[in-house]
Amino acid sequence: MVRLILSGCNGHMGRAVANLCDADPELEVAAGIDVLGQPGGQFPVYSSPAACPVPGDVLVDFSHPSALDALLEFCLERSMPAVLATTGYSEQQLGQIGRAAGRIPVFRSANFSLGVNRLRGLVRPAAAALGEGYDVEIVERHHRRKVDAPSGTALMLAAAAAQALPQQPEYVYDRHSVRQARQPREIGISSVRGGTIVGDHTVIFAGPDEVIELSHHAASREIFAAGAVRAAKFLARADRPGLYDMSSLL
16 A cells, blocks of 8 residues: 655645545555645645655645745655656756755656657657758647646657757747747747646647647546556655656656
């Protein structure tokens, strides 16, 4: 039995993780952490990591980047592995995560969907095969409430393409003020926000007289919860510190 400490338990993703744990005999949510508190229910909920006395095997976080400091302190004090499913971290925070991974196992991904991570695996050889003869553009679409843009997944896909290209590309996020033709080294990244779109990502390879598109459509947020649950099981078995991601799991 893997006992989870679930950060952001009152949010949509937190509730989805809790529901999956209810249906899985190998998992149990031992306690939740959420600024709203909300005591009672299936497991105790605490308003901060420091207030949580409940032991657990792994922490799963679907909250907000502002919670990172307290969560890392909580996990480091307990030598507890951490699955960080929150997006929008700053470069400084990514550095903090890297340093923490030197002491405990940390699992972080911009996207916990198995399909998206398979998509990333397809982008790299496509970029390598097509090379400089095709322009690479990425379009990501999300719901109107998403704050960060571009999405972490779009940047992850751009990095996969960049690793396979013969020269270091330049990311271009906004073309409305660029009064010039597209440069060969560019990777364009466009963001759409509207409605209740869960998450759509398309990588476009546009060449002479033809276009190749690799796409992923998320029909529900539960796919991200399922990936985080798999990551928690994986990390609970990790026998050494380190920074893990979906490629480690797959």
